[in-house]
Amino acid sequence: MSKNLTHVPYYPGCSLKTKALGYERSAMDCAKAIGFEMHEIATWNCCGASFPLTKDNLMGLAAPANILLEAEQHCQEREIDANLITLCSFCYNTLKRTDFAFREEPKKLETLNAFLKRQYQGSIKVVHYLEYLRDVIGFDNLAKMVKRDMSSLRVAPYYGCLLLKPQKEMALDDPEEPVILHDFLEAIGCQVVDFPGQVDCCGSYLIMRDPEKVLELSHNILQEANDYGADALVTACPLCQSNLDQSEGERRGSDHYIGVQGMPIFYFTQLLAVALGLDTEPHQFERHCIDPTSILSACLEDGAKPIEAKK
Amino acid sequence: MQILMKSNQSALKELELATGEIVSDCYQCGKCTAGCPASMDPSPSVLIHYLKLGLFEKAVNSESIWSCMGCLTCSERCPKNVSPAAIVEGLKRLHLNRMKPRVILHALGQEFLANSTQQAVVSGFRKFV
Amino acid sequence: MPNENKQINHVAMVGDRTIPPKDARFIEIYIMGQRYKVPETLTILKAMEYVGYQFKRSCGCRGGICGACGTFYRILGDHSIYTGLACQTVVEPGMILAQSPFFPPNRADHIGILDSKMPPDEHIATLYPEIFRCVGCGTCTRTCPMGIDVMNYIALFKRGDVLGGAKESFDCIMCGLCVVRCPANITQMKVGLAGRRIAAAQLIPRSEVTKKRAEQVRAGRYETMLAELGQMDREKLKEIYTSREREPNLSGPGEWMPKDQSHL
Numbered sequence: 001m002s003k004n005l006t007h008v009p010y011y012p013g014c015s016l017k018t019k020a021l022g023y024e025r026s027a028m029d030c031a032k033a034i035g036f037e038m039h040e041i042a043t044w045n046c047c048g049a050s051f052p053l054t055k056d057n058l059m060g061l062a063a064p065a066n067i068l069l070e071a072e073q074h075c076q077e078r079e080i081d082a083n084l085i086t087l088c089s090f091c092y093n094t095l096k097r098t099d100f101a102f103r104e105e106p107k108k109l110e111t112l113n114a115f116l117k118r119q120y121q122g123s124i125k126v127v128h129y130l131e132y133l134r135d136v137i138g139f140d141n142l143a144k145m146v147k148r149d150m151s152s153l154r155v156a157p158y159y160g161c162l163l164l165k166p167q168k169e170m171a172l173d174d175p176e177e178p179v180i181l182h183d184f185l186e187a188i189g190c191q192v193v194d195f196p197g198q199v200d201c202c203g204s205y206l207i208m209r210d211p212e213k214v215l216e217l218s219h220n221i222l223q224e225a226n227d228y229g230a231d232a233l234v235t236a237c238p239l240c241q242s243n244l245d246q247s248e249g250e251r252r253g254s255d256h257y258i259g260v261q262g263m264p265i266f267y268f269t270q271l272l273a274v275a276l277g278l279d280t281e282p283h284q285f286e287r288h289c290i291d292p293t294s295i296l297s298a299c300l301e302d303g304a305k306p307i308e309a310k311k
Numbered sequence: 312m313q314i315l316m317k318s319n320q321s322a323l324k325e326l327e328l329a330t331g332e333i334v335s336d337c338y339q340c341g342k343c344t345a346g347c348p349a350s351m352d353p354s355p356s357v358l359i360h361y362l363k364l365g366l367f368e369k370a371v372n373s374e375s376i377w378s379c380m381g382c383l384t385c386s387e388r389c390p391k392n393v394s395p396a397a398i399v400e401g402l403k404r405l406h407l408n409r410m411k412p413r414v415i416l417h418a419l420g421q422e423f424l425a426n427s428t429q430q431a432v433v434s435g436f437r438k439f440v
Numbered sequence: 441m442p443n444e445n446k447q448i449n450h451v452a453m454v455g456d457r458t459i460p461p462k463d464a465r466f467i468e469i470y471i472m473g474q475r476y477k478v479p480e481t482l483t484i485l486k487a488m489e490y491v492g493y494q495f496k497r498s499c500g501c502r503g504g505i506c507g508a509c510g511t512f513y514r515i516l517g518d519h520s521i522y523t524g525l526a527c528q529t530v531v532e533p534g535m536i537l538a539q540s541p542f543f544p545p546n547r548a549d550h551i552g553i554l555d556s557k558m559p560p561d562e563h564i565a566t567l568y569p570e571i572f573r574c575v576g577c578g579t580c581t582r583t584c585p586m587g588i589d590v591m592n593y594i595a596l597f598k599r600g601d602v603l604g605g606a607k608e609s610f611d612c613i614m615c616g617l618c619v620v621r622c623p624a625n626i627t628q629m630k631v632g633l634a635g636r637r638i639a640a641a642q643l644i645p646r647s648e649v650t651k652k653r654a655e656q657v658r659a660g661r662y663e664t665m666l667a668e669l670g671q672m673d674r675e676k677l678k679e680i681y682t683s684r685e686r687e688p689n690l691s692g693p694g695e696w697m698p699k700d701q702s703h704l
Contacts, residue, residue, distance in 0.1 A: 014429035018561055018600035045576045045595035049433035050381055053397040054404060055331030059623070060437070063576020066591075090430045116578055161382035175387050201348040201382035207427060208414055208435030210378060217348060242428045416569045424569050425562035429598060432565075432572040440573060 005031075008132070009074045009084050010038035011067055013091040014046050020088070020238035022284030026269040027087055027129055029283075033276045034137055034145060038085055041067075041074045047094045050205070058111060064098035065112045069120040082123040085132055087269070089237035093162035093170065096126040100169040128163070130180055130236060130268065131172055139187040147277030150189040152298045155271070156230035157181035157192065158221065159199050160240040175199065184268060185234060188275035197224035202243040218247040222263055231295050232264045234271060241265050245289045264292030274299055319367040322405070326362070330401040334362045336391045343385030343395045351375040355385050355395035358402070376402050377413055377439070403438060414439040460490070467533040470516070484526040484537055485509055497541035504528040510585060510615030513537050523583050523617050543620050546570070546627040550634060554641040561600030563638050568631045571598055573624035580618035580628055586611050590618045590628050597635055605632065606639035665703060 008031075016024040031038050044067050052060030071084040086092045102109040102122050113119055127135075133142060164175040173180045176199060185192045200221055203214030222244060225233055235241050245265045270283050274296060285292050293300075327334060337359045344354035352375050353361070361370040370376075379399045386394035407413070414435060424432065464479035471488055478487040485499055500508030509526035516534035526539060548567040556563060564571070571594050580590035588611050596605035609632030618628045669677070685698045698704075 012599075014433070014599040019428045043589065043592050043595075045591055046429070046433055046572075046574060046598050048437065048576060049430040050437050052437075053381065053394065053400040054329050055397070056329045057404075059575050059577060062578065063574075066576050066578060088430065090434070117582065161384070165383040165387050167387065201380055201384070204380040204382065205431045205434035205438065206349070206378065206380045207431050208419070208423075209439060213349070213378065239428050239430050242431075246426075416573075419569060421566040424566045425558065429572065429600075432569065433598075436570075436573045 006036040011086050013088040015238040023267040026273040026283040030272045041070045047091045049090045051094045051097045068124045071124050089163040092128045097169050143187040146275045154191045154231045155234050156195050156225040158233045158235045160237045193230040195225050195228040197221040202240045215247045218244045234266045234268050264290045319365040322367045326401045330397045337393050342388045346384040349378045371402050412440040470536045472538050484529050487531045498539040502527045507613030507615035510617045547630050560602035560638045564597045570626050579621045583617050583621045603639050603643045606636040
């Protein structure tokens with residue numbers, strides 16, 4: 001493999017720097033192993049997490065506009081393709097929809113540029129890590145890089161909401177019957193469990209007002225995945241991960257919800273790191289409420305005797 | 312409780328301008344309600360029905376608007392390209408512009424703030440405060 | 441304030457005894473909606489004193505470092521709001537001025553901040569949860585008279601980089617102008633202060649030199665010297681103060697030593 005790693009600007013977002021550090025680290029490690037390098041843009045602020053659904057709320061676009069602007073400067077200074085890679089579903093949704101809004105209505109961009117006293121030219125294309133793997137690297141190429149046998153894992157992809165919706169603006173995959181995570185998991189050699197709850201909502205920010213509701217919704221998802229025979233869930237969103245994981249952890253003591261026992265929730269990059277034969281030490285499995293290492297042990301031990309594909 | 316000091320008609324106009332949605336486009340098929348994971352009650356289609364009937368006060372005071380979590384299932388499935396999620400958010404905004412926040416920042420508790428994911432706090436503050 | 445001072449063109453010498461240059465040109469400015477003529481080259485603070493205002497609040501060191509006199513102003517015919525320190529900003533024709541004495545900040549309970557064992561990022565989040573309301577408009581950054589990227593340090597605290605936020609906010613003089621302008625009602629300066637305290641308590645290594653000196657002080661090393669000074673009368677104190685040895689300007693570290701080294 002050549003040492004020249006493709007330089008891709010990267011926007012982490014607040015959660016990835018704190019509660020979901022394992023997600024970021026595993027993604028960065030995997031990127032290096034695959035052949036590109038994610039460079040964090042120099043200064044960035046929180047994107048606002050939720051895109052303002054009311055059309056006249058321009059203030060909600062100010063933060064993402066600032067980020068896109070920083071990314072644009074980053075790319076122009078280095079004369080590279082104007083891409084911006086993201087990991088968190090919320091950031092991806094907000095940034096991509098902001099970009100879409102600017103393309104749809106250039107007036108909005110004009111107003112914001114005047115307000116921010118800066119000039120964003122609208123060149124940045126927002127890309128999700130998964131999208132980059134699918135469109136630039138290619139899942140078939142990814143499959144060739146796999147070093148560990150993952151076939152003992154029965155995992156259910158869980159998409160959540162904001163990665164896919166609204167389809168018109170996100171244009172990543174079908175919002176009702178998505179396949180991108182399925183294809184990804186197949187490529188790295190897992191057994192994929194297709195279950196109907198894959199696009200249901202985990203409760204999202206309702207955790208602030210109504211944790212009971214989140215508990216109920218998360219439970220339904222876990223229960224469904226369990227009924228379809230999954231050992232673990234795989235997600236791309238730090239909030240989905242924490243809602244599912246924490247509610248499962250919280251629930252263990254109560255009799256109110258029964259049925260699911262210790263189903264771990266992975267970030268897709270954590271599994272990718274395992275499959276690529278990387279050291280998973282820094283990927284913070286210990287921060288999960290439900291310990292994921294036990295179901296990984298088969299794959300990790302097999303890591304000592306990796307698949308003999310390349311010989 | 313009287314939130315708006317306006318007629319229902321002008322309040323509806325304000326909502327439509329703010330959200331960019333046209334309430335009268337809805338033909339009450341109920342797909343939004345069927346898909347709503349928050350099981351809102353009154354449901355999104357009923358809220359829109361209130362608006363169409365001129366019962367703006369009833370819609371803006373519904374407790375159910377606060378259980379929407381913006382998953383966009385309703386907007387995605389609407390055959391008439393209406394976004395119930397946007398209308399609900401518009402109602403929340405109009406409510407918050409005139410009434411007290413639904414979440415008191417400093418009453419959230421240290422444990423919640425220390426343990427919750429940043430994006431949940433940020434989104435929650437955007438929607439409930 | 442005597443009434444006649446309010447009239448245009450009436451020169452008075454009150455307050456901080458403003459002495460305008462002899463052949464100073466007079467320019468027209470507006471203070472709280474009233475038109476005045478003041479000599480150019482004055483700072484905002486001096487100009488307001490020149491026309492008769494006396495400051496008990498909203499002025500301090502007059503050296504641009506205490507942050508008490510942060511001020512907003514407009515210029516006639518310009519929609520923008522400008523900011524500056526009233527003791528540093530020189531008046532321009534058409535300036536519209538006012539000094540506000542105080543703006544209510546939100547100061548979280550800092551007691552025990554230095555001994556807390558809570559992780560720094562969580563500590564900030566619990567003290568000032570309102571930072572998560574930041575909409576990223578950047579008004580604070582554009583407001584800051586010290587040129588600090590205020591929004592960036594709030595962003596750094598939000599993402600748990602307390603040390604980064606502490607460094608970014610280090611130049612803050614607590615004038616509070618950002619607080620006035622914030623649409624999310626954040627008290628940025630206090631967040632920065634808490635961040636710097638937490639960083640100092642938990643993240644920055646303690647200085648060995650300071651520790652050693654603190655021990656010396658506690659052990660009573662300077663007690664006799666202080667007692668000596670306490671005995672002296674006012675005149676003697678004045679004398680030894682004016683005749684004290686001073687380190688020459690711009691001398692490098694270790695280049696200069698006083699002749700009398702008995703106190704070192």
